Amino acid sequence: xxxxxxxxxxxxxxxxxxxxxxxxxxxxxxxxxxxxxDRPYYNLMMFPYPSAEGLxxxxxxxxxxxxxHGRFRRLQGWKVFEPIGFDAFGIHxxxxxxxxxxxxxxxxxxxxxxxxxxxQRIGLMLDWxxxxxxxxxxxxxxxxxxxxxxxxxxxxxxxxxxxxxCPECKTVLxxxxxxxxxxxxxxxxxxxxxxxxxxxxxxxxxxERLLENLRIIDWSDSTRLxxxxxxxxxxxxxxxxxxxxxxxxxxxxTRPDTVxxxxxxxxxxxxxxxxxxxxxxxxxxxxxxxRRTSAMDLVSRxxxxxxxTGVFTGAFCVNxxxxxxIPLWIADYVLMEYGTGAIMxxxxxxxxxxxxxxxxxxxxxxxxxxxxGVEVDAPAPSPDLPPLFTGWDGTMVNxxxxxxxxxxxxxxxxxxxxxxxxxxxxxxxYRLHDWCISRQRYWGPPIPxxxxxxxxxxxxxxxxxxxxxxxxxxxxxDESGVSPLARAEDWYRVPCPVCGSTARRxxxxxxxxxDSAWYFLRYxxxxxxxxxxxxALTSKWLPVDSYIGGNEHAVxxxxxxxxxxxxxxxxxxxxxxxxxxRFRAHGMIVKDGAKMSKSRGNVVIPDEYIxxxxxxxxxxxxxxxxxxxxGGDFRDEGISGIRRFLDKVWGLASTARRDxxxxxxxxxxxxxxxxxGVTEDxxxxxxxxxxxxxxTYVNVLRGKGSDEDVGPEVGAELLEPLVIMLAPLAPHFxxxxxxxxxHETSVFDARWPAYDEELAREDQVELVIQVNGxxxxxxxxxxxxxxxxAVERALAEDGVRRFVDAKPIKKTxxxxxxxxxxxx
RNA sequence: GCCCGGGUGGCGGAAUGGGCAGACGCAAGGGACUUAAAAUCCCUUGGGGUGCAAACCCCGUGAGAGUUCGAGUCUCUCCCCGGGCACCA
Numbered sequence: 001x002x003x004x005x006x007x008x009x010x011x012x013x014x015x016x017x018x019x020x021x022x023x024x025x026x027x028x029x030x031x032x033x034x035x036x037x038d039r040p041y042y043n044l045m046m047f048p049y050p051s052a053e054g055l056x057x058x059x060x061x062x063x064x065x066x067x068x069h070g071r072f073r074r075l076q077g078w079k080v081f082e083p084i085g086f087d088a089f090g091i092h093x094x095x096x097x098x099x100x101x102x103x104x105x106x107x108x109x110x111x112x113x114x115x116x117x118x119x120q121r122i123g124l125m126l127d128w129x130x131x132x133x134x135x136x137x138x139x140x141x142x143x144x145x146x147x148x149x150x151x152x153x154x155x156x157x158x159x160x161x162x163x164x165x166c167p168e169c170k171t172v173l174x175x176x177x178x179x180x181x182x183x184x185x186x187x188x189x190x191x192x193x194x195x196x197x198x199x200x201x202x203x204x205x206x207x208e209r210l211l212e213n214l215r216i217i218d219w220s221d222s223t224r225l226x227x228x229x230x231x232x233x234x235x236x237x238x239x240x241x242x243x244x245x246x247x248x249x250x251x252x253x254t255r256p257d258t259v260x261x262x263x264x265x266x267x268x269x270x271x272x273x274x275x276x277x278x279x280x281x282x283x284x285x286x287x288x289x290x291r292r293t294s295a296m297d298l299v300s301r302x303x304x305x306x307x308x309t310g311v312f313t314g315a316f317c318v319n320x321x322x323x324x325x326i327p328l329w330i331a332d333y334v335l336m337e338y339g340t341g342a343i344m345x346x347x348x349x350x351x352x353x354x355x356x357x358x359x360x361x362x363x364x365x366x367x368x369x370x371x372x373g374v375e376v377d378a379p380a381p382s383p384d385l386p387p388l389f390t391g392w393d394g395t396m397v398n399x400x401x402x403x404x405x406x407x408x409x410x411x412x413x414x415x416x417x418x419x420x421x422x423x424x425x426x427x428x429x430y431r432l433h434d435w436c437i438s439r440q441r442y443w444g445p446p447i448p449x450x451x452x453x454x455x456x457x458x459x460x461x462x463x464x465x466x467x468x469x470x471x472x473x474x475x476x477x478d479e480s481g482v483s484p485l486a487r488a489e490d491w492y493r494v495p496c497p498v499c500g501s502t503a504r505r506x507x508x509x510x511x512x513x514x515d516s517a518w519y520f521l522r523y524x525x526x527x528x529x530x531x532x533x534x535x536a537l538t539s540k541w542l543p544v545d546s547y548i549g550g551n552e553h554a555v556x557x558x559x560x561x562x563x564x565x566x567x568x569x570x571x572x573x574x575x576x577x578x579x580x581x582r583f584r585a586h587g588m589i590v591k592d593g594a595k596m597s598k599s600r601g602n603v604v605i606p607d608e609y610i611x612x613x614x615x616x617x618x619x620x621x622x623x624x625x626x627x628x629x630x631g632g633d634f635r636d637e638g639i640s641g642i643r644r645f646l647d648k649v650w651g652l653a654s655t656a657r658r659d660x661x662x663x664x665x666x667x668x669x670x671x672x673x674x675x676x677g678v679t680e681d682x683x684x685x686x687x688x689x690x691x692x693x694x695x696t697y698v699n700v701l702r703g704k705g706s707d708e709d710v711g712p713e714v715g716a717e718l719l720e721p722l723v724i725m726l727a728p729l730a731p732h733f734x735x736x737x738x739x740x741x742x743h744e745t746s747v748f749d750a751r752w753p754a755y756d757e758e759l760a761r762e763d764q765v766e767l768v769i770q771v772n773g774x775x776x777x778x779x780x781x782x783x784x785x786x787x788x789x790a791v792e793r794a795l796a797e798d799g800v801r802r803f804v805d806a807k808p809i810k811k812t813x814x815x816x817x818x819x820x821x822x823x824x
Numbered sequence: 825g826c827c828c829g830g831g832u833g834g835c836g837g838a839a840u841g842g843g844c845a846g847a848c849g850c851a852a853g854g855g856a857c858u859u860a861a862a863a864u865c866c867c868u869u870g871g872g873g874u875g876c877a878a879a880c881c882c883c884g885u886g887a888g889a890g891u892u893c894g895a896g897u898c899u900c901u902c903c904c905c906g907g908g909c910a911c912c913a
Binding site: 230 | 827843913
């Protein structure tokens with residue numbers, strides 16, 4: 001009964017995919033009506049930065065994994081919104097434009113066009129009706145609006161800060177662009193430090209909440225852990241050490257219990273107290289040391305395991321616990337930007353202080369005696385010196401009334417005791433720094449601020465947004481350290497919005513991470529020109545239900561997005577304070593076991609593979625080559641297996657029969673087991689194992705691993721669920737098969753198959769028989785067999801009896817429907 | 825240095841509320857079809873051994889110890905690879 005059109009028709013991916021791309025567009029299959037949708041599901045993927053190289057296979061891996069999830073949810077009955085956009089501002093784009101000597105305003109839109117074509121070719125369920133680009137004034141008007149909201153709330157502040165300066169690039173670099181003290185782009189050029197006034201977002205205000213919420217949001221553990229470490233909470237105390245001039249030096253310590261062992265103090269070279277306290281005799285040395293350290297860039301100062309250096313200021317402080325005079329030193333191992341910029345040094349119980357004290361001959365006083373059997377960090381170097389011990393497992397010595405107390409008890413006791421003397425208080429310290437958003441660059445949204453001699457800092461009125469980035473022929477940064485926009489005099493010279501006198505615009509642009517910190521808020525509301533995000537739509541669609549992306553953004557993009565969302569929540573603009581309900585980090589793809597790189601010449605270019613194999617095969621192979629959340633190894637040889645699998649399904653679909661009701665209990669059982677397994681796997685992004693289960697099912701349909709003769713003409717009732725389960729992975733292919741099976745509507749309007757526990761159940765199971773834990777035989781028994789009968793069956797086996805012999809059985813272990821273990 | 829993740833056949837990888845190690849796929853070998861090749865189909869495939877054979881035995885999840893009737897899975901020590909942080913007091 002085969003029809004002419006279906007027999008002998010081979011699977012031609014190019015034809016199938018072209019047909020369905022067009023039909024999806026005509027039928028608007030992937031457009032979601034955001035207003036009327038009844039079960040909204042916001043499926044977000046990380047929007048790409050449109051590089052000149054085009055879409056990377058890593059992007060495709062990320063997008064496909066997210067798309068499979070979105071399509072799966074849709075088949076489960078959700079109304080899925082899957083938008084896309086382009087993160088098109090930023091230093092990467094600008095540097096590339098400089099390199100090829102083309103203006104970014106000309107270059108970037110071309111890259112975007114190319115990306116759009118590539119994205120369409122992959123078969124993603126994207127709703128192109130909500131595309132956004134961060135470089136469009138309609139978008140960045142609201143990026144600037146967010147800046148203004150934060151400014152009004154006191155969360156955007158201007159302060160002087162050190163920055164990395166590359167003399168070769170003639171510009172400021174982000175910390176991430178400095179490698180071992182050298183410029184990323186000029187490995188022979190050392191980066192130096194400059195002080196510039198810059199805009200900061202006070203993300204540190206939110207440190208505690210950002211940390212706290214990590215416990216309740218459903219995110220990948222790896223991502224949460226990275227954020228936890230990045231925020232870097234430390235509990236301890238802030239203690240005051242009086243100086244001889246009457247003021248205090250405040251220090252943060254996690255070990256207030258060791259305060260009796262603080263034999264000297266160290267301030268960061270930049271610490272303001274150094275100016276006040278340094279004695280005239282020591283001043284030349286101190287000044288010389290400060291010059292040396294400030295000549296170094298920020299990054300190389302941080303390179304660890306450097307030999308300790310420092311100088312004595314000539315000044316003394318008083319240890320509030322012992323009332324002893326202790327010397328004040330400066331050293332670059334103390335960082336101005338952490339804690340208070342000064343420390344109490346307890347050399348016997350801190351590795352850095354120990355090294356420093358030994359080098360400069362400072363007193364090392366033991367105040368913690370390690371508990372019995374606990375190893376010290378470094379043994380005593382000579383009989384007159386104590387060992388280094390940094391652990392908590394010990395008791396106090398040389399600590400007055402606290403002697404004999406454990407460290408754990410002493411921490412609280414000593415802090416409280418100092419607090420009553422007014423010398424300290426409990427304190428939690430965070431490693432997180434405020435977010436510097438100023439960039440002395442061209443390709444970004446101008447920061448909407450005006451400087452007026454009379455009125456000071458004046459925000460641009462919201463009605464005047466956007467502050468449009470002016471076309472600038474020469475957008476190159478120069479050595480002045482100010483933004484290229486400072487050359488656009490017509491643009492930056494404006495009347496003050498308050499007093500009308502001549503004023504000037506801020507010429508820095510904002511960090512590209514600000515563009516991407518709120519784009520997910522914009523997608524549902526792209527149609528509105530008069531508001532950043534519509535309250536009704538936002539309330540309906542956000543927070544994001546599923547966000548999938550790479551862990552390379554764990555601490556930057558994801559942290560900034562959480563911060564912006566939290567700030568907008570506090571300011572009354574959003575109902576929720578966490579933007580992404582569920583986040584999953586995908587793994588990384590390597591090629592033939594090695595990291596992909598241009599120099600290795602092993603970069604997978606998606607277009608080539610799609611041209612050769614088709615998008616569906618490529619998609620499915622990417623999902624098959626390893627566990628999605630761990631990544632995997634891309635090997636060209638592996639793709640053919642997926643193609644062969646699809647060919648087999650194609651064959652089944654084109655010969656399927658509706659007219660015959662054939663009894664196929666084996667196939668039916670496998671089908672229901674497959675539905676159960678695949679559904680569970682897709683829930684937790686177990687794509688590789690889901691595909692393996694589908695393959696197993698197809699093998700059964702084709703008569704493998706079963707005595708049952710199902711094929712070659714398989715009933716449609718066994719095939720339709722297979723086609724639906726395949727649809728998220730190979731959407732064009734599944735549509736074509738679905739049509740082949742006689743359907744006129746999209747397979748994505750079908751419902752995900754339900755499994756029947758009854759039908760999935762095996763009525764015979766194979767019991768493993770062990771003797772003393774070693775497998776000695778197997779018996780097939782009815783499922784649900786009782787222990788006693790199972791043991792009887794086991795003992796009846798020849799192979800088992802041989803090992804049991806006549807020995808008495810001491811014990812039997814029975815795992816229902818799985819195993820019998822006889823212990824003799 | 826600290827914090828995570830991971831070491832399983834020739835290869836990618838399955839199997840962790842402890843219970844048949846190697847699912848699924850690739851590659852390889854043998855066979856069928858073909859004038860031939862490709863494609864397709866069938867069989868074999870962790871290592872070693874006993875047996876004419878049906879079968880059976882031993883070893884095996886980075887290394888070593890431990891817990892257990894039973895360990896790839898749990899505990900301890902160590903080695904290697906990948907990622908993050910890195911003088912954070």
